[in-house]
Amino acid sequence: xxxxxxxxxxxxxxxxxxxxxxxxxxxxxxxxxxxxxxxxxxxxxxxxxxxxxxxxxxxxxxxxxxxxxxxxxxxxxxxxxxxxxxxxxxxxxxxxxxxxxxxxxxxxxxxxxxxxxxxxxxxxxxxxxxxxxxxxxxxxxxxxxxxxxxxxxxxxxxxxxxxxxxxxxxxxxxxxxxxxxxxxxxxxxxxxxxxxxxxxxxxxxxxxxxxxxxxxxxxxxxxxxxxxxxxxxxxxxxxxxxxxxxxxxxxxxxxxxxxxxxxxxxxxxxxxxxxxxxxxxxxxxxxxxxxxxxxxxxxxxxxxxxxxxxxxxxxxxxxxxxxxxxxxxxxxxxxxxxxxxxxxxxxxxxxxxxxxxxxxxxxxxxxxxxxxxxx
Amino acid sequence: xxxxxxxxxxxxxxxxxxxxxxxxxxxxxxxxxxxxxxxxxxxxxxxxxxxxxxxxxxxxxxxxxxxxxxxxxxxxxxxxxxxxxxxxxxxxxxxxxxxxxxxxxxxxxxxxxxxxxxxxxxxxxxxxxxxxxxxxxxxxxxxxxxxxxxxxxxxxxxxxxxxxxxxxxxxxxxxxxxxxxxxxxxxxxxxxxxxxxxxxxxxxxxxxxxxxxxxxxxxxxxxxxxxxxxxxxxxxxxxxxxxxxxxxxxxxxxxxxxxxxxxxxxxxxxxxxxxxxxxxxxxxxxxxxxxxxxxxxxxxxxxxxxx
Amino acid sequence: xxxxxxxxxxxxxxxxxxxxxxxxxxxxxxxxxxxxxxxxxxxxxxxxxxxxxxxxxxxxxxxxxxxxxxxxxxxxxxxxxxxxxxxxxxxxxxxxxxxxxxxxxxxxxxxxxxxxxxxxxxxxxxxxxxxxxxxxxxxxxxxxxxxxxxxxxxxxxxxxxxxxxxxxxxxxxxxxxxxxxxxxxxxxxxxxxxxxxxxxxxxxxxxxxxxxxxxxxxxxxxxxxxxxxxxxxxxxxxxxxxxxxxxxxxxxxxxxxxxxxxxxxxxxxxxxxxxxxxxxxxxxxxx
Numbered sequence: 001x002x003x004x005x006x007x008x009x010x011x012x013x014x015x016x017x018x019x020x021x022x023x024x025x026x027x028x029x030x031x032x033x034x035x036x037x038x039x040x041x042x043x044x045x046x047x048x049x050x051x052x053x054x055x056x057x058x059x060x061x062x063x064x065x066x067x068x069x070x071x072x073x074x075x076x077x078x079x080x081x082x083x084x085x086x087x088x089x090x091x092x093x094x095x096x097x098x099x100x101x102x103x104x105x106x107x108x109x110x111x112x113x114x115x116x117x118x119x120x121x122x123x124x125x126x127x128x129x130x131x132x133x134x135x136x137x138x139x140x141x142x143x144x145x146x147x148x149x150x151x152x153x154x155x156x157x158x159x160x161x162x163x164x165x166x167x168x169x170x171x172x173x174x175x176x177x178x179x180x181x182x183x184x185x186x187x188x189x190x191x192x193x194x195x196x197x198x199x200x201x202x203x204x205x206x207x208x209x210x211x212x213x214x215x216x217x218x219x220x221x222x223x224x225x226x227x228x229x230x231x232x233x234x235x236x237x238x239x240x241x242x243x244x245x246x247x248x249x250x251x252x253x254x255x256x257x258x259x260x261x262x263x264x265x266x267x268x269x270x271x272x273x274x275x276x277x278x279x280x281x282x283x284x285x286x287x288x289x290x291x292x293x294x295x296x297x298x299x300x301x302x303x304x305x306x307x308x309x310x311x312x313x314x315x316x317x318x319x320x321x322x323x324x325x326x327x328x329x330x331x332x333x334x335x336x337x338x339x340x341x342x343x344x345x346x347x348x349x350x351x352x353x354x355x356x357x358x359x360x361x362x363x364x365x366x367x368x369x370x371x372x373x374x375x
Numbered sequence: 376x377x378x379x380x381x382x383x384x385x386x387x388x389x390x391x392x393x394x395x396x397x398x399x400x401x402x403x404x405x406x407x408x409x410x411x412x413x414x415x416x417x418x419x420x421x422x423x424x425x426x427x428x429x430x431x432x433x434x435x436x437x438x439x440x441x442x443x444x445x446x447x448x449x450x451x452x453x454x455x456x457x458x459x460x461x462x463x464x465x466x467x468x469x470x471x472x473x474x475x476x477x478x479x480x481x482x483x484x485x486x487x488x489x490x491x492x493x494x495x496x497x498x499x500x501x502x503x504x505x506x507x508x509x510x511x512x513x514x515x516x517x518x519x520x521x522x523x524x525x526x527x528x529x530x531x532x533x534x535x536x537x538x539x540x541x542x543x544x545x546x547x548x549x550x551x552x553x554x555x556x557x558x559x560x561x562x563x564x565x566x567x568x569x570x571x572x573x574x575x576x577x578x579x580x581x582x583x584x585x586x587x588x589x590x591x592x593x594x595x596x597x598x599x600x601x602x603x604x605x606x607x608x609x610x611x612x613x614x615x616x617x618x619x620x621x622x623x624x625x626x627x628x629x630x631x632x633x634x635x636x637x638x639x640x641x642x643x644x645x646x647x648x649x650x651x652x653x654x655x656x657x658x659x660x661x662x663x664x665x666x667x668x669x670x671x672x673x674x675x676x677x678x679x680x681x682x
Numbered sequence: 683x684x685x686x687x688x689x690x691x692x693x694x695x696x697x698x699x700x701x702x703x704x705x706x707x708x709x710x711x712x713x714x715x716x717x718x719x720x721x722x723x724x725x726x727x728x729x730x731x732x733x734x735x736x737x738x739x740x741x742x743x744x745x746x747x748x749x750x751x752x753x754x755x756x757x758x759x760x761x762x763x764x765x766x767x768x769x770x771x772x773x774x775x776x777x778x779x780x781x782x783x784x785x786x787x788x789x790x791x792x793x794x795x796x797x798x799x800x801x802x803x804x805x806x807x808x809x810x811x812x813x814x815x816x817x818x819x820x821x822x823x824x825x826x827x828x829x830x831x832x833x834x835x836x837x838x839x840x841x842x843x844x845x846x847x848x849x850x851x852x853x854x855x856x857x858x859x860x861x862x863x864x865x866x867x868x869x870x871x872x873x874x875x876x877x878x879x880x881x882x883x884x885x886x887x888x889x890x891x892x893x894x895x896x897x898x899x900x901x902x903x904x905x906x907x908x909x910x911x912x913x914x915x916x917x918x919x920x921x922x923x924x925x926x927x928x929x930x931x932x933x934x935x936x937x938x939x940x941x942x943x944x945x946x947x948x949x950x951x952x953x954x955x956x957x958x959x960x961x962x963x964x965x966x967x968x969x
Binding site for chain 3: 476482483485487490615618619622654655657660663664665666667
C-alpha cells in the first residue's frame with residue numbers, strides 16, 4: 001500500500017516537473033542597447049518583478065511564466081527582426097515595444113502573425129488606429145497628453161505660452177494637439193520654436209523665446225535636450241514656468257537640471273502618492289532592484305508591471321494561451337490601474353487604453369502631485 | 376572559372392532551400408542581408424572599380440526607399456512602378472551631386488560624400504511637405520507583382536533573392552564589359568589611362584550613376600520589407616556599414632562583397648545579445664581589417680582560389 | 683539679442699577651431715584625415731569629467747592633465763594603430779572611422795546616460811550689451827588664444843616645431859636633415875589629440891556630457907577646417923570661428939531646423955569650388 005502511494009506520489013511529482021514544458025512564454029521586444037537602453041531596462045525590471053511574484057504564488061493555473069527577451073537596439077529594422085524571433089520562438093504573447101519608430105515598424109509583424117502585443121513604451125497616436133487587431137497599447141497616447149496639458153494651462157491661468165518642440169514625430173504630434181487645445185481656449189502661443197533631438201545648444205531658440213516674455217514654456221521633447229533647454233533658459237534670464245509631457249516626467253531630470261527644473265509641471269503615467277497600492281508597490285520595487293545595473297525608476301517600470309500583473313495574467317488565467325481568446329479577453333478588459341488618479345480604465349475600439357494621466361511638478365528632488373490637478 | 380560557377384550555382388540552390396525550410400525569423404534576417412548586398416555591390420562600382428570611397432550610399436538607399444514609399448502611398452500606382460522610379464531617382468541625385476566632386480582627389484571626394492549624405496538626410500527629415508518629415512511614411516502596402524501579393528516573410532524573401540541574384544549577375548556583366556575595363560584602368564592608374572584615351576571623367580560619372588541606381592533598387596526593397604520609412608534609417612552610420620561591407624570582403628571582388636555582407640549582416644544579429652559590445656566589436660573589426668587586410672578578406676586566400 | 687548670438691557663436695567657433703586644428707595638423711603632416719577626431723574631443727570631455735569628479739581638480743591643473751594624457755594617448759595610438767593605416771587615404775579614413783566607432787561605443791558602455799559636468803570655471807555669469815553668458819565662454823576664448831599663440835611660437839621658434847614643419851613639408855628630406863620622422867609624426871598626432879581633448883574639457887560645463895558629443899562637432903570642425911584651408915593653421919582657426927558665427931546667426935535669423943545644413947553645404951561648396959580652402963595653398967601632387 002505504502003509502496004503504491006509512493007509510486008503515485010512519484011508519478012505526480014514527475015508530472016508536476018514536466019509542467020515546465022508547458023510554461024507560459026512571455027516575449028518582450030525592448031531596447032537593451034542604443035538610445036532607449038535605460039527605458040528597456042526599466043521595462044524588463046517591471047516584467048521581471050511581476051513574473052517573479054506570479055511564479056512565486058504558483059504561476060497561472062500551475063504554469064510558470066518565462067520571459068523571452070529580444071533586444072532591438074533601439075532600431076526599427078532590427079525591431080522587426082526581434083519581434084519576428086519572438087513569434088518564431090512560439091511565445092504566447094508579447095509585452096514591450098519601446099520607441100514609436102520601432103513599434104510602428106514591428107507591429108506589422110504582430111498583426112501578420114496573430115500575436116497579442118501589448119505596447120507599454122510608445123505614445124505615438126498612429127500605433128492604435130482601426131487597422132490594428134492584435135496590438136494593444138496601455139500608455140495614454142500623445143494626443144491625451146497634449147489635451148491634458150491644455151487643461152492644465154487653463155487651470156493655472158497661464159496667458160502667454162511659448163512652445164519649443166523636438167522636430168521628431170513625438171514633438172510635432174504634441175505640438176499640433178496642444179495648439180488645437182489652446183485655440184479652443186482662445187489662446188495662441190506667443191512663440192513657437194523647434195530643435196533637433198541631438199542639439200546641444202539652444203541659444204537661438206531661447207533668444208526668440210526670451211523676447212516674447214512668456215509666463216509658461218511648453219517643452220515637447222525628451223531628455224537630455226529638454227533639461228539642457230531648461231538650464232540654458234534660466235541662464236539666459238527666462239523665468240517662465242516649464243511644462244512638458246511624459247518626456248519631462250523622468251527622474252533623471254532632477255539630476256540634469258536641479259535648479260532649472262524646479263516647479264516644472266509634467267503629465268505622467270504613474271505617481272506614488274496617488275494611492276496606497278502605488279506607494280507600497282514602489283517601495284517593493286525600489287528594494288527589489290536597488291542593486292541592479294539600472295537604477296530603479298518606478299514611473300518607467302510601472303506600466304510594464306501593470307500590463308503583466310493586472311491585464312495579461314488575469315486573462316491568461318481565464319482563457320489560457322489561445323491567442324484569439326487572449327485578444328478578446330484583453331479587448332474586454334477593464335479595471336483600475338494603481339499610480340493614476342482614480343478612474344476605471346478600458347480599451348477603446350482602436351485597442352488604446354483609456355486611462356487618466358497624473359499631473360505632477362518638480363519639488364526639490366522629487367515629483368509631487370500638482371495640487372488641484374489630479375481629481 | 377568553372378569552380379566559381381559551381382560555387383555560384385550551389386549558393387543559389389542553397390538559398391532557395393533556405394527559403395523553403397527556414398523559420399520566418401531566419402528568413403527576415405536573410406532578406407535584410409540580401410537587400411543590403413544590392414546596395415553594397417552598387418557601392419563596389421565606386422570603391423573597387425572606380426577607386427573612390429563614398430559615404431553617401433546610405434542616403435541614396437534612403438532616396439530609393441522614399442521614392443518607392445511616396446509613390447505608392449500618394450498615388451494609386453502599382454508597387455512595381457516604384458522600382459524604376461527608385462532606381463532613377465537615386466541614380467540621378469547621386470550623379471548630379473557627385474559628378475562635380477568626382478574630379479577631385481580621392482580624399483576630397485570622400486569628404487564631399489559625407490557632406491552629401493548629411494545634406495540628403497537633413498532634407499529627408501525637414502522637408503516635411505515632401506517626405507512627411509519626422510513622421511516618416513507609414514502604411515506601405517505589401518509588394519505585389521502582377522496579382523501575386525508578397526505578404527509573408529517567405530514570399531518576400533523570394534523577391535529579395537531574385538533582386539540580389541539579378542544585381543550580382545548584372546554587376547558581373549558590367550565589370551566584364553569594356554566599361555568595366557576602363558573603370559579598373561582608371562582606378563589603377565588614372566594618369567596612364569587618361570593618356571591611353573579613356574574618358575576618365577565620364578567613366579567615373581557612370582560609376583556614380585550605377586552605384587546610385589543599385590542603391591535605389593535596394594531602397595525600393597527596403598521600403599517594402601519594413602513597410603515604413605523614416606529618415607533615421609538612412610544615416611551616416613548606414614553608409615559606414617555599407618562601406619565596411621564593400622571593403623571588408625575584397626574591394627575588387629563582387630563575391631567578396633557578398634561574403635562580407637553575409638558575415639557582417641549575420642553577425643550583427645547574432646552579436647546582439649552582447650549589446651553595446653557589439654558596436655565596439657564592429658568598430659574594432661573595421662579598424663583591424665583596415666590595418667591587416669586593407670584589400671579585404673578574399674585577398675588573403677591564395678591566388679588560385681580567387682578568380 | 684545680437685550680442686547673445688555673437689557670444690554663443692564665438693564660443694562654438696573656438697571649439698570648432700580647436701578640434702579643426704587637430705584635423706589640420708595631421709593632414710599637413712600625413713595628408714590623411716583622422717575621422718576619429720570628434721571622438722577624441724568627446725573622450726577629452728569625459729576625461730575632464732573624471733578628473734573633476736574623482737579628484738576635484740580645479741580648472742587649470744585639469745586642463746594640463748588632460749592635455750598631457752591625451753598627448754601620450756595620441757602618440758601611442760599613432761604607433762599602434764594609425765601607423766598601419768598609411769597604405770592609402772581610403773584605408774586610413776575607413777580605419778579612423780572604425781576607431782571612432784569603437785571609442786564612442788566604448789564610452790557608451792561606461793556612461794550610458796548623459797551627465798552634468800561640474801562648473802569648473804565658476805558658476806558666475808557676465809553681462810555684456812544685453813547678452814548673458816557663463817564664465818565658461820571667457821575661458822574658452824582665452825584658452826583658445828593661448829593655445830594658438832603657443833602653437834605659433836612652437837612652430838616658428840622652437841627646434842621641435844621646425845622639425846614638425848619640415849616633416850610636414852617633405853618627410854624624406856627632413857629625414858636626411860636628421861629629423862626623427864617617426865617621432866615627429868607621433869608628436870603631431872599627440873598634439874592633435876591634446877588640443878581636441880582640451881576643447882572637450884572647455885565645452886563640458888556648457889552642455890551635458892554624452893558619448894554622442896563628438897559626432898556633430900567632429901563633422902563640423904572638419905567642415906570648418908576645409909572652409910579655412912585644411913593645410914593652413916590660421917585658415918582652420920578662422921574657418922572655425924567663421925562657421926561658429928555663421929551657424930549662430932543662421933539659426934536665429936533663418937531657421938533652426940536647417941542650421942546643420944549650413945555646415946555641410948559649405949563643406950560641399952568649398953570642396954567643389956576651392957578645395958584648398960579660403961586661406962590654403964594648392965599643394966601640387968607630384969606624379
